[in-house]
Amino acid sequence: METMQIEKTSRKGIVLFSEYVAGSAIRKAVKIGREEVLFELRDSKLKGRGGAGFPTSTKWMITAAASAPKKYIVCNADEGEPGTFKDRVLMMEHPEIVFDGMVIAGYTIGAKTGILYLRGEYYYMLEFLENHLSGMREKNLLGKNIIAKEGFDFDIQIRLGSGAYVCGEETALIESLEGHRGEPRNRPPYPVNTGFMGCPTVVNNVETLASVPHIIMKSGKWFSEYGTDKSTGSKLFSVSGDCENPGVYELPWGMTITEVLDIVGAKNTKAVQVGGASGICLSHAQFNRKLSYEDASTGGSIIVFNESRDILHILQNFMEFFVEESCGQCTPCRIGNVKLLEGVKKLRNGNYTFAEIRNLRELGQTMQVASKCGLGQSSPNAFLSILDNFSAEVFQYTSSDKHNGVNNE
């Protein structure tokens, strides 16, 4: 049985897909020393690629400064946001960059153990990744006294998820690693202080860690020259939906939606969902917005919809996703998403009052501030942005009589 297409293309790109010799950045990091690594990282102004965009150097510095008998580095490969698949491509095509990034993190913060939390859906990668780790152990890039440096011990283990989107949230991920239900914790305390087994823990996205070896080899200043002032470097975008060439693209931060649509061959585009189900939906008028932390932010997901698509059908799909994936711990998210989904269904069959819609908007805004974790805080984004940006379509819709806006009793 033929299963799936394995990407054989050797991608070229400015940072992540540029030349890299396995192990080289580990050697260089050890040569320049911990502090210098942290300085390069600070100069690079690298921010987390998992969505939240927290400065990576700050996370590492806090953990490096903590005095604790044990520390951990966790690579977040739970990649569950709809429309995101760049971590899959990175791990399958460049595991050496991801794992070297983890080793450098371990060296810098003083952790002896790294854990890759791989989503259960990526089980088929397990053997490939384990083989890569064995190869690193043979080359003395993992294990005891790495690259013959006395006392530099570090190893990586892979742990699997079991099909829960919320486990991508860093505290839920830690709960899951500890053998519990993947329910997010209250923050603070943050993982950098109290993480896995109560020890200082850095949780980083796959792409964040994969940026590190390049920064070490070519300097933080070099990295910061790509992108915009506040969003430095390049980003992997996972583009799917209505376009000729869906796939992963490495682009500098700061490109406009229009430019990206051009690159991927999207025609008659009506809407673009930036940031996956928890992101925002933009219409034509906003296609000049820039992809960056300061403007249209995304962990990588870009989904393109052409003129033939029904915007409320799309919204319903997103809301069904959140109703299923909410962990149910807190009320705004558990009940709120169900209410928003009911609202979308009412909008679809034209059976709503504007008073109800106003209430649902307020509910969405309440969820954004009152939910316990990022899932509930961001799940109303699609709902609210579609109501704002596609009001003409949303409020003229009836299932039998689409788009004409005429009263036909």
Place this chain on the structure above:
Amino acid sequence: MLIYERNSLVDEIVDLTVEYGKERSALLPILQTLQLRHKCISDFAQQEVARQLSIHPVEVYSVISFYTFLHPESQGRNIVRLCQTISCDLAGKCYLVKAIERELGIKFGQTTKDKRIKLEFTNCLGMCDQGPAMVINERVFTKVTPERAVAILNEVK
């Protein structure tokens, strides 16, 4: 369950605690391995895991009930998961649903009478550029057409 089956399950769990440890953090890897081998984690297995890790059986059950891929009862010999999320939806997921349901004579959410196939929906599989995507047990299939979906399912034992 026969006595010797119980004994072999106990031995198996002992082996797993040797491999993964007896800490609470070993719980998920142990449950995942049991699920993979036996297609479910039976009541007896849950109690035995709880005993060996010195935690309450309810704790084990509560973990199983949280994760979509862990089941207390066997769902069928093969679990088919079709991605229902937006990119696969745009790529024509609904045609696959119709074709598969027609061919097997069951709906999504149901298991065939001979327990050969359980049909389920799942959320984004990270294959959005190659949708529609489908997983059978642990294998991923992409760019699946209705015709191919049916052909693949007919090969599943």
